[in-house]
Amino acid sequence: MIRPAVFLRIAAFALLVTFITAPHVFAFAFEPFTENGAPAIYDQGSLLSLTIAHLQTVFGAVSASTVVAVLLGIFVTRPSGLEFLPLSRSIVNIGQTFPPVAVLAVAVPLVGFGQAPTLIALFLYGLLPIFENTISGLTQVPPLVLDAAKGMGMTPRQRLLNVELPLAMPVILAGIRLSAIISLGTATIGSTVAAKGLGEVIIAGLQSNNVAFILQGGLVVAVLAILLHDGLMALERTIAARLG
Amino acid sequence: MIEIQNLSKRYDDTIVVDDVSMRMEEGSITVIVGTSGAGKSTLLRMINRLVEPSSGRVLIDGQDTMAVPEDELRHRIGYVIQGNGLFPHRTVAGNIATVPRLLGWEAKRIGQRVDELLQLFQLDPAEFAGKYPHELSGGQQQRVGVARALAARPALLLMDEPFGALDPVIRSKAQDDLLAIQRRLGTTVVLVTHDMEEAFRLGDKIAVMDEARLVQYGTAAELLTHPAEGFVERLVGTAERPFRLLSLTRVRDVVEPGTADGEPLDASIDLREALARMVWVGRDALPVLDSSGAMLGRVSIGGILAHGRQAP
Numbered sequence: 049m050i051r052p053a054v055f056l057r058i059a060a061f062a063l064l065v066t067f068i069t070a071p072h073v074f075a076f077a078f079e080p081f082t083e084n085g086a087p088a089i090y091d092q093g094s095l096l097s098l099t100i101a102h103l104q105t106v107f108g109a110v111s112a113s114t115v116v117a118v119l120l121g122i123f124v125t126r127p128s129g130l131e132f133l134p135l136s137r138s139i140v141n142i143g144q145t146f147p148p149v150a151v152l153a154v155a156v157p158l159v160g161f162g163q164a165p166t167l168i169a170l171f172l173y174g175l176l177p178i179f180e181n182t183i184s185g186l187t188q189v190p191p192l193v194l195d196a197a198k199g200m201g202m203t204p205r206q207r208l209l210n211v212e213l214p215l216a217m218p219v220i221l222a223g224i225r226l227s228a229i230i231s232l233g234t235a236t237i238g239s240t241v242a243a244k245g246l247g248e249v250i251i252a253g254l255q256s257n258n259v260a261f262i263l264q265g266g267l268v269v270a271v272l273a274i275l276l277h278d279g280l281m282a283l284e285r286t287i288a289a290r291l292g
Numbered sequence: 293m294i295e296i297q298n299l300s301k302r303y304d305d306t307i308v309v310d311d312v313s314m315r316m317e318e319g320s321i322t323v324i325v326g327t328s329g330a331g332k333s334t335l336l337r338m339i340n341r342l343v344e345p346s347s348g349r350v351l352i353d354g355q356d357t358m359a360v361p362e363d364e365l366r367h368r369i370g371y372v373i374q375g376n377g378l379f380p381h382r383t384v385a386g387n388i389a390t391v392p393r394l395l396g397w398e399a400k401r402i403g404q405r406v407d408e409l410l411q412l413f414q415l416d417p418a419e420f421a422g423k424y425p426h427e428l429s430g431g432q433q434q435r436v437g438v439a440r441a442l443a444a445r446p447a448l449l450l451m452d453e454p455f456g457a458l459d460p461v462i463r464s465k466a467q468d469d470l471l472a473i474q475r476r477l478g479t480t481v482v483l484v485t486h487d488m489e490e491a492f493r494l495g496d497k498i499a500v501m502d503e504a505r506l507v508q509y510g511t512a513a514e515l516l517t518h519p520a521e522g523f524v525e526r527l528v529g530t531a532e533r534p535f536r537l538l539s540l541t542r543v544r545d546v547v548e549p550g551t552a553d554g555e556p557l558d559a560s561i562d563l564r565e566a567l568a569r570m571v572w573v574g575r576d577a578l579p580v581l582d583s584s585g586a587m588l589g590r591v592s593i594g595g596i597l598a599h600g601r602q603a604p
Contacts, residue, residue, distance in 0.1 A: 190377075192375050192377040195373060196371065196376075196379075197379070198342060199450075200371060200440075200441075201363040201367040201394060202394065291426075
């Protein structure tokens with residue numbers, strides 16, 4: 049038996065796939081939002097390839113944030129790195145305070161237009177949640193468990209890989225989920241500096257005063273975000289359930 | 293055999309363990325008892341180097357523990373802590389397999405060892421091997437904790453308040469199980485507790501610690517009949533002393549010839565229990581049977597009381 053919530057998600061996914069592969073089927077729904085015979089469906093590129101490009105950007109940026117933030121989080125929770133904790137916290141916090149638009153403005157003169165400035169902005173913006181969650185995940189491992197691990201002769205490396213990281217995993221994953229969701233939405237502004245993505249559809253709509261375009265871009269991003277959120281959430285729950 | 297020589301631990305100005313020397317015999321249970329903060333846990337943790345001694349040394353079978361890499365040393369020493377410290381993300385089987393895996397045993401050998409240990413601790417492998425620690429009761433978790441510590445057949449087992457988190461009924465059962473398993477495997481056990489009752493029940497030898505120092509080290513009978521002045525006397529408890537002394541002797545050792553009326557006593561129970569039974573049923577003497585049911589003789593209240601008297 050399929051629960052209603054699961055059914056709803058499968059339906060949303062099916063609808064999304066149908067829409068980005070064959071958007072013209074849905075022309076009737078967007079027609080009421082157009083004026084002066086403007087096209088109801090985005091016609092300057094394929095929605096499918098834009099969606100894929102959008103997801104690639106997000107995936108690339110979040111992967112990079114994850115690697116850097118988790119490694120940094122591990123480093124500052126080791127005895128040798130403990131003194132760098134306040135410093136790294138403030139650096140990562142700065143990444144979060146800079147609005148992505150500002151980062152884009154700074155990055156474009158340095159690396160040029162296209163995907164690169166967007167990746168940089170998303171990368172910086174995504175560091176903080178993952179870093180903070182890595183730290184709290186690693187520090188909330190029960191001291192008794194660590195003591196037992198040490199008492200049984202696990203080396204610091206074995207303790208990290210076999211005990212600390214697995215126990216911190218649900219919390220770290222929550223950080224990654226947060227970053228991924230933020231990035232998915234924020235990536236739309238990358239289109240202002242010529243990064244390929246769903247922002248293109250929204251911006252085209254804004255420029256031509258076509259509400260149908262804006263809705264299409266916005267809805268695809270929103271449904272993607274919901275599905276991604278739910279998928280990662282389910283993964284977290286599975287892992288957390290095993291930990292009891 | 294473990295030999296502790298002039299072992300001390302200092303943190304800045306505070307001294308936690310002060311010049312302790314003692315020797316623990318192979319195959320025996322040594323209980324370190326004392327109030328909290330007396331340094332007993334620190335003393336225990338210096339044996340497997342979870343705490344590095346400030347001075348002094350520990351010899352295990354003549355070998356200085358500092359001469360062995362610490363991880364290798366700990367692979368050879370079982371370690372059980374209060375609240376067991378099981379890995380919540382690993383199954384019962386995975387937990388028990390921890391040290392064998394670290395030692396690189398083959399999967400098949402590990403599997404066999406896990407089943408063997410689960411059976412030893414009366415946990416059905418089919419039911420329990422795949423469970424996670426949070427699915428177990430406190431008593432079961434505790435047993436898995438001990439099974440995990442014994443997995444790689446260590447000759448030495450260190451236990452830091454292993455039964456502290458258990459309720460009295462389960463604790464008593466866990467103590468019996470430990471005694472039975474220790475007798476069977478011949479493991480040398482060093483156990484830390486603040487519970488004097490537990491110390492008398494389990495310890496072949498008891499080490500009493502107070503304010504970082506070892507104030508007395510001896511058998512239960514020695515502690516009761518010749519307690520070191522002051523702290524040990526208070527710890528042993530003057531009101532409880534004769535009864536504790538009685539509980540160290542079995543009925544079989546005080547049987548007198550003759551017969552008596554009434555429900556017979558089992559020869560393996562201790563004198564304290566026998567006395568309780570006699571007071572309860574209102575008799576001065578009861579017959580004694582051995583485990584096969586054969587009549588051994590009788591035991592009298594007078595004979596029992598003589599064993600609770602202070603040494604002349």
